[in-house]
Amino acid sequence: MSTPALKEWPLWEVFVRSKQGLEHKHCGSLHASDSEHALQMARDVYTRRQEGVSIWVVPSASISASEPNDKPEFFDPASDKVYRHPTFYVIPDEVGHM
Amino acid sequence: MNAPIDYLLHLADNALILGQRNAEWCGHGPILEEDIALANNSLDLIGQARMLYQHAAQLKGGGATEDTLAYFRDVPDFRNYTLCELPHMPLMSATAQGDRDFAITIVRNFLYSSLMVLVWDQLQASKDTHLAAIAAKSLKEVRYHLRHSRDWLLRLGDGTAESHERAQNAINQLLSYTQEFWANSPQETAAVANGTGINTVTLQNDWNQIVNEALQEATLQRPDEGGFVPTGKHGVHSEHLGFVLAEMQSLARTHPQATW
Numbered sequence: 001m002s003t004p005a006l007k008e009w010p011l012w013e014v015f016v017r018s019k020q021g022l023e024h025k026h027c028g029s030l031h032a033s034d035s036e037h038a039l040q041m042a043r044d045v046y047t048r049r050q051e052g053v054s055i056w057v058v059p060s061a062s063i064s065a066s067e068p069n070d071k072p073e074f075f076d077p078a079s080d081k082v083y084r085h086p087t088f089y090v091i092p093d094e095v096g097h098m
Numbered sequence: 099m100n101a102p103i104d105y106l107l108h109l110a111d112n113a114l115i116l117g118q119r120n121a122e123w124c125g126h127g128p129i130l131e132e133d134i135a136l137a138n139n140s141l142d143l144i145g146q147a148r149m150l151y152q153h154a155a156q157l158k159g160g161g162a163t164e165d166t167l168a169y170f171r172d173v174p175d176f177r178n179y180t181l182c183e184l185p186h187m188p189l190m191s192a193t194a195q196g197d198r199d200f201a202i203t204i205v206r207n208f209l210y211s212s213l214m215v216l217v218w219d220q221l222q223a224s225k226d227t228h229l230a231a232i233a234a235k236s237l238k239e240v241r242y243h244l245r246h247s248r249d250w251l252l253r254l255g256d257g258t259a260e261s262h263e264r265a266q267n268a269i270n271q272l273l274s275y276t277q278e279f280w281a282n283s284p285q286e287t288a289a290v291a292n293g294t295g296i297n298t299v300t301l302q303n304d305w306n307q308i309v310n311e312a313l314q315e316a317t318l319q320r321p322d323e324g325g326f327v328p329t330g331k332h333g334v335h336s337e338h339l340g341f342v343l344a345e346m347q348s349l350a351r352t353h354p355q356a357t358w
Contacts, residue, residue, distance in 0.1 A: 030131055033253065040246060041131035044138050 011060040012038040014045075016052035024056050032057075099225040101294035103154050104177060104285035106229070107167070108331050109217075110150035111178035113236075114168060115339070116210060117143030118346050120203065122186065128200055135246060139207065142239040149232045169350035173339050177285065180330035181206060181275040183339040189271060192337040201264035204250045205272050211244035212308040213279055216301040225293040248312050255316025262317065269313065270321045278328040279305070285331075 009031040015024035027046050032038035038057040047055065066074055078084070120140040127133025151164035158167075184206070186198040218240055221233035254265040280299050282290075289295020313320050330336070350356070 031129070032131075036249065037253075040249060041135065043242075044135040044246075045131050048134070048138060 009033050009037075012042075012057045013060050013063060014038075014042040015056040015058070016042075016046055017054040017056075018052055020053060024054065027051070029060060099292060099294055100157055101224065101226040101229050102285050102288045102292075103157050105289035105295050106150050106154040106157070107175075108177035108283070108285055110147045110154060110167070111176045112182050112210070113143040113150065114147035115176070115178045115342060116182040116206075117141070117147060118342055119182065119184075119186065120207070122198070123203065126198065136203070139243055139246070142236075142243065146232065146236045146239070149235070150229075153228050153232070165350065169347045173335050173343060174333040176335065176339060176343075177283075177331050177333060178339075179210075179275070179278050180328035180336050181210065181272065181278065183330065183336060183342055184272070184275070185338055188267070192341050199264060199268065201254055201261070201268040202272070204247050204254060205265065205268035207243060208247035208251050208312065209272060209276055209309065211240050211247055212305055212312075213276075213298075213301065214240040215244050215308075216304055217296060217298065220296040220301070224295065229294060244308075251312055251318075252316045255313070255318040265316065266318050269318055273321055274323050274325060275328050277323055278331060281327055283331045 010033075011029055012032055012035075013029050014027055016027045017024045030038065030041050030045060032041050035057055039055055042055050042057055046052065117140045120136050120143065123133060123136040124140070125133065127136055147168070148164050151167045155162040155164055155167055184202075185192075185196075186200075186202045186206075187196040188199065188202075190196060215237065218233040218237040222230050222237065224230040224233065251265065254261040256262070280302050282297070282299060286295055286298065290297045310320060328336070330339075
């Protein structure tokens, strides 16, 4: 191996789909040496109680996240735009659940 | 058609004793995730043992239950492979203390699971329909056990100098115990004769292929087998089983018929 051995296994984020048709949801993270290892450990830790039918693992380092400092400019401007919620329409009965 | 009781006990005892051994890691695993993985493995095996004991108890009658079979039989009554009862450490006297070696755990689980994926697969066609149903359920579980142990075997064998050495020592120590797989016992012969069991000897080539491929990928050497063929399934065990039973059975024997 040409790359130096890591002292610590990299961190992975775990996403589990609870049922076919539903989306994968973030449920936690774990340390593992590679993706196959991470999948097996996620299976053993996060799906013991029939929580899932599918697992994704993603290197935590691959996730770009917004900063808490971004909040004023990212999120606050949306707070007075209530018209973006479709609450001003009467939904016809035929449409059913939305 | 029912399988011979001793054949069911052989399958059940393998699962119970290895399940009990793997449970020794509970709370002591090298990392949290692996601790849970080994406990999962253990619970799968104990679950298999329960189903088999329930079936055997029904056939046996006379007040036998899964609990009497697990907790009130003694060493010579157990029909498990000697491989399943060995401690997770280099060979030493049963009274000696030492550190558990994860490589022994992994190699044993690998050798056993490599056999049981073949055994359960074939037992799905057993003329004992109850046993066939247990086989179908157990096959899924043991396929994961094989995947998990094989994966670790590769990581240890093809890992650091120390992990390689430990994995090689574990295979050197344990491989000869697998000779017991290929020497039929009376209960196996009886089960083959009435169509409820399988002739394990016919699985040897497939088992060798699984083992050899994994060892090669893990950069480990397959040692020569030979010498003593263990006799656990005949009820003649190593000195270690008594200590396993002493711990496992003590509660049930101290408080007979206790319930939750």
